[in-house]
Amino acid sequence: MISKTAKYAIKAVIYLGLHSSESHKILTRDLYEKIQVSESYLAKILQELSRHNIISSAKGRNGGFYLTRDNGDHTLMDIVRVLDGGQYVDSCVLGISQCNAEHPCALHDKVGKGKTEFNRVLEETRVSELIADLQEGDAYFPL
Amino acid sequence: MISKTAKYAIKAVIYLGLHSSESHKILTRDLYEKIQVSESYLAKILQELSRHNIISSAKGRNGGFYLTRDNGDHTLMDIVRVLDGGQYVDSCVLGISQCNAEHPCALHDKVGKGKTEFNRVLEETRVSELIADLQEGDAYFPL
DNA sequence: TCCTATTTATGATTTATATCATGTTTTTCC
DNA sequence: GGAAAAACATGATATAAATCATAAATAGGA
Numbered sequence: 001m002i003s004k005t006a007k008y009a010i011k012a013v014i015y016l017g018l019h020s021s022e023s024h025k026i027l028t029r030d031l032y033e034k035i036q037v038s039e040s041y042l043a044k045i046l047q048e049l050s051r052h053n054i055i056s057s058a059k060g061r062n063g064g065f066y067l068t069r070d071n072g073d074h075t076l077m078d079i080v081r082v083l084d085g086g087q088y089v090d091s092c093v094l095g096i097s098q099c100n101a102e103h104p105c106a107l108h109d110k111v112g113k114g115k116t117e118f119n120r121v122l123e124e125t126r127v128s129e130l131i132a133d134l135q136e137g138d139a140y141f142p143l
Numbered sequence: 144m145i146s147k148t149a150k151y152a153i154k155a156v157i158y159l160g161l162h163s164s165e166s167h168k169i170l171t172r173d174l175y176e177k178i179q180v181s182e183s184y185l186a187k188i189l190q191e192l193s194r195h196n197i198i199s200s201a202k203g204r205n206g207g208f209y210l211t212r213d214n215g216d217h218t219l220m221d222i223v224r225v226l227d228g229g230q231y232v233d234s235c236v237l238g239i240s241q242c243n244a245e246h247p248c249a250l251h252d253k254v255g256k257g258k259t260e261f262n263r264v265l266e267e268t269r270v271s272e273l274i275a276d277l278q279e280g281d282a283y284f285p286l
Numbered sequence: 287t288c289c290t291a292t293t294t295a296t297g298a299t300t301t302a303t304a305t306c307a308t309g310t311t312t313t314t315c316c
Numbered sequence: 317g318g319a320a321a322a323a324c325a326t327g328a329t330a331t332a333a334a335t336c337a338t339a340a341a342t343a344g345g346a
Binding site: 171190203 | 290294
């Protein structure tokens with residue numbers, strides 16, 4: 001559905017949203033265990049996110065990664081696209097070319113709703129909203 | 144979400160359900176183009192399905208693959224499990240170990256519904272039902 | 287009984303994903 | 317201005333998924 005890499009990325013972004021700011025940056029080495037991924041792999045992922053402006057970073061001493069208000073404007077789908085390259089979002093569950101929303105195939109019609117719903121949520125949910133939900137205690141995020 | 148291999152398999156099973164019977168078996172070479180996969184790869188998939196009794200087969204001259212009434216009793220999830228090994232059905236969308244249905248994580252709570260729905264449909268839909276829908280013209284399946 | 291058409295079994299190859307490792311650049315502090 | 321601390325860039329390796337190729341087993345028909 002979405003790659004492991006994208007999952008790591010989403011977790012990391014949420015964590016940064018909850019625990020970082022421009023005045024309190026976070027280092028890869030202090031984050032990788034929580035995400036349950038190796039330090040060097042997380043580093044690569046964070047760099048990719050930074051390059052696409054999903055998160056912010058500062059080099060050198062006192063550097064690190066953090067989330068600004070602007071960063072929070074991205075959707076979860078943006079994150080997935082940066083890491084999975086947008087290829088997973090194909091219209092038909094069975095990969096039938098003549099199948100689309102107006103003319104859904106047998107399975108699409110049944111199963112497709114679940115997938116469409118999944119995509120829709122990814123597309124509509126902004127990082128900032130998710131963070132807000134978590135801060136208000138409405139949601140659970142055990143990292 | 145589900146592998147390409149599983150998609151090929153589902154397509155093939157549906158096709159067999161619509162166009163084959165014990166007295167009218169179908170050869171790999173007459174099917175692979177419709178599924179849009181190579182002949183040898185489809186052969187491998189059909190063999191795997193046959194071994195797990197999802198479809199039926201006969202060797203030798205006048206042999207081929209076909210679907211019996213008994214075969215139709217399997218669910219779509221059965222097909223997926225045979226080819227993907229059941230590993231994709233992990234509980235949490237983000238792979239968080241402490242997250243489950245009773246205690247859903249932030250994303251699980253939002254996105255999870257889509258995935259759960261998807262799984263449910265796979266689990267509940269029997270091959271025979273899907274075939275019936277198609278034969279009655281209620282569904283679309285352009286192969 | 288022998289030949290041919292078919293599934294079946296097995297292994298090799300390619301491609302994609304995930305992961306690791308190492309060197310380079312930038313920034314801040316002393 | 318030099319040294320240390322950090323992100324950044326790049327390439328190598330490992331693992332898994334997808335695909336291909338070939339030989340063996342089986343069954344039917346002449």
